[in-house]
Amino acid sequence: MTKERPILFSGAMVRAIQDGRKTQTRRVATEFDGMDVDKVLARFPNQRGCPYGEPGDCLYVREAWRSTKELDPYSGGRIAEMCLDAGYSVPWAPIHYEADGQRRNWQDTSTPPHSSPPKPGRYRHARFMPRWACRLVLQITAVRVERLNDCSEADAIAEGIEPFTDFQSSGHWKRYRDGGCNSYVDNPIMSYASLWTEINGAGAWEKNPWVWVVEFRRIA
Template identity: 45%
Template sequence: MTDRPITFSGPMVRALLAGTKTQTRRVIKPRGRLSLFDGTWSDSYVLDPGNAGWRAKDVRILVGDRLYVREHWHAEVGYDGTSPRDIPGGNPVWFVADGKGPAADAFKPGRFRQAMHMPKWASRITLHVAEVRVQRLQEISDEDAIAEGIEDVTREIAPGDTSLRFWKRYRDGGWNGYVDNPIGSYASLWTEINGPGSWEANPWVAATTFEVERCHIDQARAA
């Protein structure tokens, strides 16, 4: 059991805070196994029970791990010339996912900082890993797609109609902004994050299920 960082985009951070995101999928990156051919895993390699130990070494996040969430952020403007690792812990942070800037009497936010550069002390969300499954990306179910935090836009598209349900179409070239099935919505989200052709590539992924605790990892419950 290990404490690890994990990065999320603004919309996914908001889904975590809203309690609508309890899963994430990350591409498994093999590390030079002799059984690899042209850089990809064959079905026989991945599914062979004898390779469970090898798979565990390639799946970075494991059951029992705690994950502290990194997200886009701003430190106080006075630290604009300071590396994130050199900003003293406990200083004010503005989280980009929150949308509005700080109140007028609050600190003045400095330059935009990428999620990958957020120090551990600035994290506000902790995830407790409950399950990890190795599967193809397109094996995702409707229930899993919803658990990924896709946005339900039914009220915007068909207000008052309880017989219909619509989900956001993310940036994949769609013209109408919504789809009528969760997997289609998630496929467009995956494409937005990972680029054209990434959904069609159908890579092996680690499907991680977790519980969300809205606090710094040092205040979170033990693994």
């Protein structure tokens, strides 16, 4: 049976998904710490057992967001309850997505309390985004487990790294973490390594942990 699970992405990775650049994600597989390859593979037969799902399952993307100022005192769950109590068939509210500034239902203000025009409210972390507020849904196409440093150049590109566009020629990629406007590398794996370090902290790439590799396609 197909299942649906949440997954968190940063604003940069949300934009990469929207642009069609990101079709893979790697997440640390702490359950395999200290194991050798044979033991890891024995615990992961036929793409089954990944906590993020199996091929065919779906992931709904949680990302940073805001609603209107009047709804600041309420959690996403409470907003849903207010909608249903008011007679709506599904939860909804004006949503502002931090990744790109896109807004949904921003002119609709009939959910009490309300004002017109809507005023942006407080920042809400991705972990607090309820399912009804999500705009991106991914379908898993493949799952595997491997060491982080086994990432190939094609895999690194599929992770959504950004091409470096200050050059007319291709083959340069953004170097993350130091963030300079002229910061680039020639190798996509080095670019992804710097992105992994930016997300996970100094020395994270060198630790070379076991990771879940989840390949996906966007379906909504």
